[in-house]
Amino acid sequence: MAVQKLTIAKALNDSLRKALETDPKVLIMGEDVGKLGGVFRITDGLQKDFGEERVIDTPLAESGIVGTAIGLALRGYRPVVEIQFDGFVFPAYDQIVTQLAKMHARSLGTIKMPVVIRIPYAGGIGAVEHHSESPETLFAHVPGLKVVSPSNASDAYWMLQQAILSDDPVIFFEPKRRYWDKGEVDFEAIPDSLHGSRVARAGTDLTLAAYGPMVKVCLEAAAAAAEEGKSVEVVDLRSMSPIDFDGLQASVERTRRLVVVHEAPVFLGVGSEIAARITERCFYHLEAPVLRVGGYHAPYPPARLEDEYLPGLDRVLDAVDRSLAY
């Protein structure tokens, strides 16, 4: 069947399976990805079907996982590594930033680094410390890396396919609290560009821009705003490096107002870059300054406070009202 309704988790699993079937050079690596199938079961059943040489349980050593993935890529493999949680990526950050990101440039283009780093990220699942963070800016800031995050099952399936096919290293942020959300996946579709944005809901009064877990919040906010007679457009950015500024600009030129929403701290976040660029590009179109809604400049709080920390419907709608009030 060409079209199926799947959870994001299952779509990712199907996508990995397809990649393993299609290209014998694709490898899955990470902690607990084999027998257990990953702590979120994204790699469930893959080792059983493709063996320990293709789906590799690794020592508990993140730098080692990424560092050896680089070596495997140099040997002609296409490793897809899983970092178990967002906050655990930092032991590997050196390898990602000083080695993985720069190998192509410093080799004057002779070396390709087709490595995908999957990271279940962001909050909302009541987890303990280091299990709920949104470090995307730290990667998007690094030349040589590409950074994406799907918000729905179809994108989860297709964007992961495209990331694995890319000869560039891709940091693939999976919104872990959306793993169980269902959506339609057309396995025979021609997918959107990996780095293009998508208008998730059309509107005329204001644009909400988001990616990953916040797209759903923004869609709910747009629906609530519609009940008050406000027409809010939602743009799913999908990619944080590069950012589809052309697509976003087109939306803002239609609506003349922009609010950017993400879970990561607002300060120097993806929203800051978007505010600056859209102000440059759309200065004469804007009816209000670009506003940002996001996390605070504080460590991610204990889970009992995360509902206050994370942008929810009310905080997004508040920003919508402030923008429309200009």
Next chain:
Amino acid sequence: MTVESTAARKPRRSSGTKRQAGAASAAKAAAATAQTHDDAAPQLVQLLTPEGERVEVADHPDIAEFAPFVADITTEDLRGLYRDMVMTRRFDGEATALQRQGELGLWASLLGQEAAQIGSGRALRDDDYVFPTYREHGVAWCRGVDPTNLLGMFRGVNHGGWDPTTNNFHLYTIVIGSQTLHATGYAMGVAKDGADSAVVAYFGDGASSQGDVAEAFTFAAVYNSPVVFFCQNNQWAISEPTERQMRVPLYQRAKGFGFPGVRVDGNDVLACLAVTRWALERARRGEGPTLVEAFTYRMGAHTTSDDPTKYRRDEETAAWEAKDPILRLKAHLLATGAADEAYFAELEAESEILGKRVREVVRSMPDPDTMAIFENVYADGHALVDEERAQFAAYLASFEGGE
């Protein structure tokens, strides 16, 4: 510290560490460290003494395992190893001079480490793969990389300057120890491919303190990867001595990871060749990784930026000069009649030609094209890079006479 005494020792088995280092005061701890090093007087594989005499297996059974790996070495081979070391030292000296003349921004000299690099480098097969740090000029020479290509990054015209796949010699890696993981991953790939080639990761004593090196040991051990970890323990990590990196001899660390470690006289080119061949054979046979600690000495500065007189004693340097790897082999070649003064003069003339070429090539290296800033950032392109490239090109074109 017993650096000099241990290096000069004839090979013998370790007597093991009997003393526990558990003193509370700093002074006691320091004393215990020294004692620990002394007690653990390591096996040091040596086939050629500092005086240039061959070590006989009959007198030193410890080398019996390794000596056969150079049994095939002919007089001509010995001259070849000597030539490699002389040419490498000459190249290195030219580069140091060029830095002093302002032609290079920085240089990391290998002076004193020629035997460790040529001995291990000549043990390799063409299909083996090498992951160097940034001082492996002698290994690069053995791999057939044009030495002038090593100078681009130090002159500031590129970050590499050679195609790693041409000679199976990866780009220099500056972040300490990172490449040991790349080597291990590559070796995991070699094993997956069913190939019988091997991989060598070069690193220094300072790198042994890095987590990446420990992680590389772990991965290599658990996946039984065909990788040789070749540590050139040159006694100094910039100004930090080995006492600041380790409490037990480095080669012993391998045992805890589950593979063998060997300490070899790093100023003995023949011993380095033998031990590396032995380790490579193990890798090819599917017996997994090996740690080789080449016990050697960096005669010069860490790089042209530091001043070793501020952190080490002249007596130490002088003691190591007596163990010079080149003088050692020269003494051997002369004593055995394998080479005469005419040969050495001929070699001197050849090295002068290399020096002249190095000077000429470096001075004529063109600066990269300005737009190279934007090249190869991504393999598949990136909208932001495209945008910034176009903006920069327009900016340049805005000047009178701009392109």
